[in-house]
Amino acid sequence: MSLIQSATREITLNLHSRPGARLITLLMVALAFVVFNTFLIISWNLQSIMDREENLVGMEVFLRRDISPGAGRVIGDLISSLQGVKSVYYVSPEEAEALFRAELPGRTDLLDVMGNDFRLPASLQITFDTEAMNQGRMSELSRAIGAIEGVEEAVYGENYLPGLIKTVTTIRRLVILLGIVLVSSISLVVFYTVRLSVVRRSLTVDIMRIVGAPWWFIRIPFVVEGIFMGVTGSAGGLILAAIVSKVLSSAVTHRFMPLHWMTLVILLGAVTGTIGALAGSYEKER
Amino acid sequence: MLVTMGGVRLSYGRWPALDNVDMEIRRGEFLVISGPSGAGKTTLLRLVWMGEKPDSGLVEVIGFRSDRIRKRELPRLRRKIGIVFQDFRLLHARTVFDNVALPLQVSGTGSRVVQKRVISLLARMGLSHRRNSFPYELSGGEQQRVAIARAMVGHPVILLADEPTGNLDPEVSREVIELLLEINRGGTTVVMATHDPRQVPAGKGRFLFLDKGVLRGADRWSELDQDS
Numbered sequence: 001m002s003l004i005q006s007a008t009r010e011i012t013l014n015l016h017s018r019p020g021a022r023l024i025t026l027l028m029v030a031l032a033f034v035v036f037n038t039f040l041i042i043s044w045n046l047q048s049i050m051d052r053e054e055n056l057v058g059m060e061v062f063l064r065r066d067i068s069p070g071a072g073r074v075i076g077d078l079i080s081s082l083q084g085v086k087s088v089y090y091v092s093p094e095e096a097e098a099l100f101r102a103e104l105p106g107r108t109d110l111l112d113v114m115g116n117d118f119r120l121p122a123s124l125q126i127t128f129d130t131e132a133m134n135q136g137r138m139s140e141l142s143r144a145i146g147a148i149e150g151v152e153e154a155v156y157g158e159n160y161l162p163g164l165i166k167t168v169t170t171i172r173r174l175v176i177l178l179g180i181v182l183v184s185s186i187s188l189v190v191f192y193t194v195r196l197s198v199v200r201r202s203l204t205v206d207i208m209r210i211v212g213a214p215w216w217f218i219r220i221p222f223v224v225e226g227i228f229m230g231v232t233g234s235a236g237g238l239i240l241a242a243i244v245s246k247v248l249s250s251a252v253t254h255r256f257m258p259l260h261w262m263t264l265v266i267l268l269g270a271v272t273g274t275i276g277a278l279a280g281s282y283e284k285e286r
Numbered sequence: 287m288l289v290t291m292g293g294v295r296l297s298y299g300r301w302p303a304l305d306n307v308d309m310e311i312r313r314g315e316f317l318v319i320s321g322p323s324g325a326g327k328t329t330l331l332r333l334v335w336m337g338e339k340p341d342s343g344l345v346e347v348i349g350f351r352s353d354r355i356r357k358r359e360l361p362r363l364r365r366k367i368g369i370v371f372q373d374f375r376l377l378h379a380r381t382v383f384d385n386v387a388l389p390l391q392v393s394g395t396g397s398r399v400v401q402k403r404v405i406s407l408l409a410r411m412g413l414s415h416r417r418n419s420f421p422y423e424l425s426g427g428e429q430q431r432v433a434i435a436r437a438m439v440g441h442p443v444i445l446l447a448d449e450p451t452g453n454l455d456p457e458v459s460r461e462v463i464e465l466l467l468e469i470n471r472g473g474t475t476v477v478m479a480t481h482d483p484r485q486v487p488a489g490k491g492r493f494l495f496l497d498k499g500v501l502r503g504a505d506r507w508s509e510l511d512q513d514s
């Protein structure tokens with residue numbers, strides 16, 4: 001217990017010594033995180049758009065007029081068993097007419113002109129797992145569904161939607177790539193800062209070694225210093241990004257990232273800080 | 287035997303700092319290792335606290351062997367060794383009390399025991415009134431006494447003193463040597479490295495002479511005088 005108390009004291013002493021020396025590092029970490037956070041926010045907003053327009057990332061399957069509601073549902077079950085299909089919803093002719101009237105109130109005359117005997121075809125509204133979807137898979141599915149007995153036609157938004165999916169996929173890859181660059185560059189920055197700190201305090205380190213301090217005891221103030229820089233840097237990056245987001249909110253409608261993403265950003269800061277600090281405070285056998 | 291060295295060779299770069307050294311340190315003795323600057327005295331002491339390992343040969347210190355010791359065992363060895371340097375190596379941001387308490391604090395000794403032992407040791411060394419001073423407020427002699435107190439607070443088996451009087455004037459040097467002799471009389475083995483063996487009265491210790499990394503035995507400093 002007392003050893004932990006002593007270690008805590010060493011950690012505090014180290015953090016209090018020359019806080020100015022860490023300022024540049026903190027600023028660099030924070031700025032790197034601002035760039036990263038920007039991409040996270042773009043990614044988050046595109047994802048929300050896609051979630052909102054999910055019915056568009058789907059397919060409308062029109063059934064032949066001679067298909068009964070029961071048979072239509074059987075076809076629906078068949079389609080929902082296909083890979084990548086998230087949900088299937090059966091729309092009866094009556095429901096289709098109601099929807100048409102509700103969505104295009106100015107054009108109800110069209111239906112009236114067709115006469116009382118006219119009925120809109122029954123259809124299946126299909127949504128897909130957006131993660132797994134791309135242009136190729138979409139047309140493949142549309143061909144498979146079109147070939148099912150009783151299906152008249154399968155229609156999907158060929159141009160717009162796969163484009164959105166592609167953009168989101170690209171942004172997501174960019175975020176991952178940026179994350180890797182971030183982890184390695186921030187680790188490096190923290191590494192050099194901690195190394196400098198070790199050199200600056202080499203007399204203390206030597207004395208600690210000579211009086212028989214365990215290696216973890218000597219090292220932990222530096223490791224904590226690294227974690228501290230990672231966490232405060234990433235938190236600073238979040239605050240800066242939030243300020244920028246606030247300023248831009250009138251020009252570009254968007255939302256800031258959700259809480260659990262923010263937690264992950266801080267965690268990423270802690271992890272990078274730890275990696276840099278562990279490497280920076282490593283010493284060979286002495 | 288507390289320490290034995292056999293066939294020890296250690297080089298920094300091209301030239302050997304120590305060459306084929308065979309020696310031992312006996313329990314309870316006052317050993318003086320002398321030799322000109324650059325002879326390898328500091329290196330020899332570093333081998334004892336295992337701040338360095340020999341390129342070849344073997345060093346054995348109170349049961350720890352240089353070829354077998356693990357990194358995590360080094361602290362256990364060092365808690366049994368007290369070390370004093372020419373430049374004192376005190377932590378300037380900490381009080382005399384904290385400097386002396388350091389070896390106990392890093393080994394997890396309870397704070398009440400630390401308090402008791404440090405205070406009584408400072409009293410015995412005549413440093414009680416300096417307890418809350420910082421090292422830069424002390425004279426050289428006082429700083430070295432603090433360093434010796436730090437080295438002794440953990441009751442080490444061996445006290446290593448590397449040119450302990452190198453930064454002190456003759457009067458204070460005599461006091462420090464007297465303190466080391468007193469510590470030795472108390473039962474602690476003392477090893478002192480110095481370029482000037484005449485500081486230690488003949489007959490008060492065993493004298494070894496190092497020259498360009500080669501060790502030579504000598505029983506009395508007068509013989510060394512004729513040698514050099």
Ligand SMILES: Nc1ncnc2c1ncn2[C@@H]1O[C@H](COP(=O)(O)OP(=O)(O)O)[C@@H](O)[C@H]1O
Pocket residue numbers: 298299303321322323324325326327328329330
């Ligand atoms: N860390 C080091 N790197 C390179 N050479 C060193 C190092 N330490 C000591 N030496 C060399 O080893 C020799 C012995 O040095 P040292 O043991 O310090 O001698 P002394 O303490 O007797 O003055 C000297 O030639 C010195 O230059």
Ligand SMILES: [Mg+2]
Pocket residue numbers: 327328329448449
């Ligand atoms: Mg020396």
